[in-house]
Amino acid sequence: QQQVKQSPQSLIVQKGGISIINCAYENTAFDYFPWYQQFPGKGPALLIAIRPDVSEKKEGRFTISFNKSAKQFSLHIMDSQPGDSATYFCAATGGDNAGNNRKLIWGLGTSLAVNP
Amino acid sequence: NAGVTQTPKFQVLKTGQSMTLQCAQDMNHEYMSWYRQDPGMGLRLIHYSVGAGITDQGEVPNGYNVSRSTTEDFPLRLLSAAPSQTSVYFCASKTSGVTDTQYFGPGTRLTVL
Numbered sequence: 001q002q003q004v005k006q007s008p009q010s011l012i013v014q015k016g017g018i019s020i021i022n023c024a025y026e027n028t029a030f031d032y033f034p035w036y037q038q039f040p041g042k043g044p045a046l047l048i049a050i051r052p053d054v055s056e057k058k059e060g061r062f063t064i065s066f067n068k069s070a071k072q073f074s075l076h077i078m079d080s081q082p083g084d085s086a087t088y089f090c091a092a093t094g095g096d097n098a099g100n101n102r103k104l105i106w107g108l109g110t111s112l113a114v115n116p
Numbered sequence: 117n118a119g120v121t122q123t124p125k126f127q128v129l130k131t132g133q134s135m136t137l138q139c140a141q142d143m144n145h146e147y148m149s150w151y152r153q154d155p156g157m158g159l160r161l162i163h164y165s166v167g168a169g170i171t172d173q174g175e176v177p178n179g180y181n182v183s184r185s186t187t188e189d190f191p192l193r194l195l196s197a198a199p200s201q202t203s204v205y206f207c208a209s210k211t212s213g214v215t216d217t218q219y220f221g222p223g224t225r226l227t228v229l
Contacts, residue, residue, distance in 0.1 A: 009156075032216050034216065034217070036218075041205050041222075041223075042222060042223070043208075043220030043221050043222055043223050044159070044206070044218075044220050045218050045219075045220065046218070049216075049217075080157060086118075089158065089159065093216055095132075102216055103149075103161060103174075104165065104216065106158050107158060108156065108157065108158040108161045109158050
């Protein structure tokens with residue numbers, strides 16, 4: 001049973017446009033929601049993360065919007081650049097994943113291509 | 117700091133062969149894990165460890181063994197490789213507790229013929 005559902009599976013955006021990737025979760029006890037970025041041939045790397053006590057977090061061109069009541073969170077990439085072309089994964093943890101056992105529950109990923 | 121290192125980067129095996137994928141980290145992280153990544157299936161947890169001498173199964177553990185004799189190393193063993201184990205394997209580490217940032221290695225691309 002997939003606890004974090006990510007959409008779309010793939011996304012094509014023109015340079016300068018806004019890329020939006022959405023995730024929905026089921027477990028209301030989740031307390032940490034990161035986004036990871038993965039370039040081809042590399043391992044994923046943390047991009048930005050949010051905790052549910054805030055509705056938005058912004059780091060440069062990357063923003064997480066968090067809607068606790070809808071159990072949804074999204075990644076917005078403003079002024080998208082060809083260098084942003086990568087696979088993006090959302091994830092969540094908390095609840096039953098307590099203490100040293102905090103495992104990330106992953107979305108299936110979104111392949112983003114930014115056309116020049 | 118080298119971070120998380122993995123060897124080899126590429127490997128081709130024949131069905132039934134065994135091998136060990138190596139993973140090491142120099143950040144003194146207690147938590148280490150192995151994932152496999154397949155197209156359209158995201159990252160699936162194979163095994164993880166919360167400290168030396170302690171390991172546990174993830175969601176896809178069958179066909180894989182792990183051990184954790186030191187904090188730094190967390191090897192993944194394939195006892196009898198099968199074509200279904202063709203995948204890209206990632207090792208990751210993080211500090212235990214509420215700090216959830218996982219640091220990933222560069223991956224091992226494994227092909228089983």
